[in-house]
Amino acid sequence: MIETAHAAYMWTVQFCWRSLPFAITIVFMLVSGIPLNLFHDAVPVANVALASLFFWAINGPSFLPPWAVFLMGAAQDLLSGTPLGFWVLVYLATYGFTLTQRVFFRGRTGIGAWLGFALVAAFATVFAWLLAMVLFERWLPPGELLLQGLVTLALYPLFARVFAWFRRLLTTVPEGV
Amino acid sequence: MALNSSRRRSSGLWAFAVQNRLLVLLLIVGVGLLAVSRGQGELTQSLRGAVDDFTSGAMEVFAAPAAEANRWIEGVGTFLTVYEENARLRDENVRLRMALGELGELQRKVRRFEELLRVPTEAPVAGVAGRVIADLSGPFMRSMLVNVGSAGGVTKGQAVVDDRGLLGRVVGTGKRSSRVLLLTDFNSRIPVIIEGANLKAILVGNNTDRPTLEYLPPGSRLTAGSRVLTTADGGALPPGIVVGVVAKGSRSPWVQLSTSERRADFVRILRYTAPVDVDGPNEAAPSSSPSVSPVPSSASGGVAPAPMPSSAPRPVVMRLDGAFTR
Numbered sequence: 001m002i003e004t005a006h007a008a009y010m011w012t013v014q015f016c017w018r019s020l021p022f023a024i025t026i027v028f029m030l031v032s033g034i035p036l037n038l039f040h041d042a043v044p045v046a047n048v049a050l051a052s053l054f055f056w057a058i059n060g061p062s063f064l065p066p067w068a069v070f071l072m073g074a075a076q077d078l079l080s081g082t083p084l085g086f087w088v089l090v091y092l093a094t095y096g097f098t099l100t101q102r103v104f105f106r107g108r109t110g111i112g113a114w115l116g117f118a119l120v121a122a123f124a125t126v127f128a129w130l131l132a133m134v135l136f137e138r139w140l141p142p143g144e145l146l147l148q149g150l151v152t153l154a155l156y157p158l159f160a161r162v163f164a165w166f167r168r169l170l171t172t173v174p175e176g177v
Numbered sequence: 178m179a180l181n182s183s184r185r186r187s188s189g190l191w192a193f194a195v196q197n198r199l200l201v202l203l204l205i206v207g208v209g210l211l212a213v214s215r216g217q218g219e220l221t222q223s224l225r226g227a228v229d230d231f232t233s234g235a236m237e238v239f240a241a242p243a244a245e246a247n248r249w250i251e252g253v254g255t256f257l258t259v260y261e262e263n264a265r266l267r268d269e270n271v272r273l274r275m276a277l278g279e280l281g282e283l284q285r286k287v288r289r290f291e292e293l294l295r296v297p298t299e300a301p302v303a304g305v306a307g308r309v310i311a312d313l314s315g316p317f318m319r320s321m322l323v324n325v326g327s328a329g330g331v332t333k334g335q336a337v338v339d340d341r342g343l344l345g346r347v348v349g350t351g352k353r354s355s356r357v358l359l360l361t362d363f364n365s366r367i368p369v370i371i372e373g374a375n376l377k378a379i380l381v382g383n384n385t386d387r388p389t390l391e392y393l394p395p396g397s398r399l400t401a402g403s404r405v406l407t408t409a410d411g412g413a414l415p416p417g418i419v420v421g422v423v424a425k426g427s428r429s430p431w432v433q434l435s436t437s438e439r440r441a442d443f444v445r446i447l448r449y450t451a452p453v454d455v456d457g458p459n460e461a462a463p464s465s466s467p468s469v470s471p472v473p474s475s476a477s478g479g480v481a482p483a484p485m486p487s488s489a490p491r492p493v494v495m496r497l498d499g500a501f502t503r
Contacts, residue, residue, distance in 0.1 A: 028230065031184050034239045035247070035312035035321070035438070041297040044316070066200040070207070078228040079311075081318040081348075081356065084221045085211030098191060099200075132317050135215070138363070144384065 007028060011015045017170070022068035024166060025052040026075055044148040047124075049076055051152055051159040053091055057098035058105050058113070059167055083135065090131065094124040116155045125149040142155050226326075226351035233324050234356035237256040240324070244308075244442050250363035273338070299438050304338075304413050304447040305329045312438055319384060320345075321438050325446060326353045334413055334445045342369070342419035342435035343407060344444060355446065359438055360388055360420070369409040369420055369432075373403045379409065380420060380432060387431040390423070401425045413453030 030050040049072045056064030073088030090174070098120050105116035131140050198461045205451055213222045255262060290296075307325035314320065335347045337357045345365065349356040358365055365382035368389070376397050378390040390405075403423045409416040421434040422430050 030235055031239070032438075033232070033311040034243045035238060035309055035441075041389060066197070066203050068201045073207070074210075075228075077231065078225055080313055080315040081320045081358075082315070083211060084214035084224075085207050085209075086317075088207040088210060089204065092207055096193075096197065096204070097199055099197065117381055128316075135211070136317075136363070140317070140363070145327065148316055173452075 018063060019068065020170060021052065021056050021063045021163070021166060022071065024163075025049055025072055025082075028052070029072070029075060029079065030136040043151055044144055044153045046152040046159075047148055047150075048122060049073075049087075050093060050094065050124055051117070051156050052163065053095050054098050054156075055160055056094055056101055056118050058108075058116065059164075060170075061099065061102075063167070063170060066092065066095065077108060086131065086135065087128075090124060090128045093127055094120060097123050111158065114153075114156060118153055121149045121153050121156075209482055214336065221463045222349055223357070224347055226354075227321055227322050228351075229349065229354040229356055230351035231325065233310055233322055233326075233351070236322065237308075240308055240310040241447065245395055247442070259396045284351075302447045302449050304445045306443060307424065308439070309441050309444055310354075313356075314359070315440065317384070319359040319382070319438070320348070321359065321441070322355050323355045323357055323444055324353065326351045326355050328352050329446075330448060331355045331446050332448075335415045336407070336418065336449060337444050338418055338447060339436050339444050343414075344441055345414070347446060352471065357359075360434060361386060361437075367414065367420070368408045369405050370408045370416075371399060371403050371405055371423060374399060377408060380405070385435070386437070387424070387426070388434070389426065389431045391429065393430075399423050399430050409451060415447055415449040 012101055023049065032045045032048055053069055053072065067084060069091050070088055072083065073086075073091040076082075076087035076091070077084045101116065101119065105113060108116065125142075125148075129140065129145050133140050188196075277292055284440070290339050307323040307329070307408045309321050310324045311322035313322060331347055331350050333347055337344045337347060343360065345357045345359040345362070346367075347355045348358040360367060360380060360382055361384065362382045363384045365380070365388070367380040368377065369380045370377050371390075374397070376393060376399070379392045380388050381391045382388045390399075393399075405420040405423060407414045407416055407418040409421060421432040421436050424431050427459060
């Protein structure tokens with residue numbers, strides 16, 4: 001009985017510990033919704049979830065499993081007002097695409113990782129754009145989506161640094177976890 | 178050869194799908210979720226409301242510091258143009274003083290005419306004030322979150338204004354939060370009237386800062402700079418709220434909005450009820466008793482119109498409040 005309780009406790013602690021990348025991404029997503037009038041809103045807010053799923057899919061998919069990507073997409077849908085399932089599909093498809101490219105980009109840093117993210121961001125942008133046009137049954141100007149992709153690409157090195165710091169924290173497992 | 182390579186590719190995809198069974202399963206769930214939320218939008222509304230309530234709780238912590246930061250950012254921007262701004266404001270002040278004198282005279286005249294014509298007394302539109310706590314605009318949706326919800330009497334469809342004009346409409350409510358669909362969102366359709374030309378149109382959002390005027394009568398002529406106001410058509414919005422001014426576009430005329438979500442800090446959600454005049458079964462025969470006519474007919478020898486019966490429900494009409502109709 002005690003052994004079972006201890007095992008359940010350990011599993012919970014490990015689960016929370018390993019869910020840290022997901023939790024951090026959700027916090028970043030919420031922070032990006034703060035109404036700050038930077039650049040007079042001429043520049044859209046970066047898609048932090050996209051940067052997160054690329055980083056973790058390349059550098060440790062076990063830290064961001066498919067269920068976490070699913071929840072990230074659902075959170076994005078509920079926050080942004082898109083039909084539930086839209087960002088879920090975009091993020092899961094992008095995550096799957098990134099996993100197929102993992103062999104090429106694993107362990108790469110700097111410009112190599114950046115180029116990898118450019119490829120994945122392009123995939124996500126085109127997929128989201130096409131899916132939105134099918135879903136909303138109308139032509140949608142791709143300008144803002146493209147601009148958001150470029151902003152996310154420009155800021156990716158910054159996000160990658162933050163996520164890399166968390167990865168170091170996660171891989172130096174504290175005693176008992 | 179080509180057959181072999183296509184077989185290899187499909188077997189590679191199959192191997193990937195087998196290795197990532199959970200991912201494939203969740204993709205299928207995602208497709209199902211999308212189909213359900215598209216078909217049964219109401220099902221996800223309550224979930225969205227609950228999430229908005231949770232989000233508003235978290236975002237409210239950041240709302241006040243964010244507003245202060247915005248003031249600082251704006252302050253830095255205006256610091257560089259302070260002299261030009263001062264000269265412009267002085268000019269504007271002179272023009273406004275002159276306009277104010279004319280306005281007082283016009284108001285007296287309008288009141289007198291209303292008394293003569295026995296126009297029903299206007300009741301002000303009640304509203305509730307709230308703070309913008311999240312700007313949730315993305316590439317596909319333009320919305321924002323306000324920290325008043327159904328507990329504050331907010332319901333779906335109500336107009337949201339700030340001190341400059343109309344921002345949008347409430348599309349979803351939680352207990353303590355409301356989601357506002359902005360005029361620029363491509364799902365936004367607002368009935369408007371163009372001042373001066375007296376033309377009615379629909380303001381259609383297109384996810385840019387330039388919503389267009391659609392469904393104008395054929396052969397309409399618009400003047401750039403004419404004010405665009407809301408109409409009560411459809412009973413959704415109070416009439417007379419400033420939306421913006423007409424601007425010339427290459428394809429169709431668009432509207433330079435008088436306000437936007439990036440300027441909005443505090444907003445007001447208007448509890449407007451459209452005047453609905455339903456005749457009782459005894460009053461339904463128009464031939465026997467002439468209905469209340471707002472304009473005295475010259476053919477009837479200038480007979481004053483019948484007063485409004487005191488028992489009849491008084492229609493609610495928005496008073497053109499200076500704050501919204503500058």
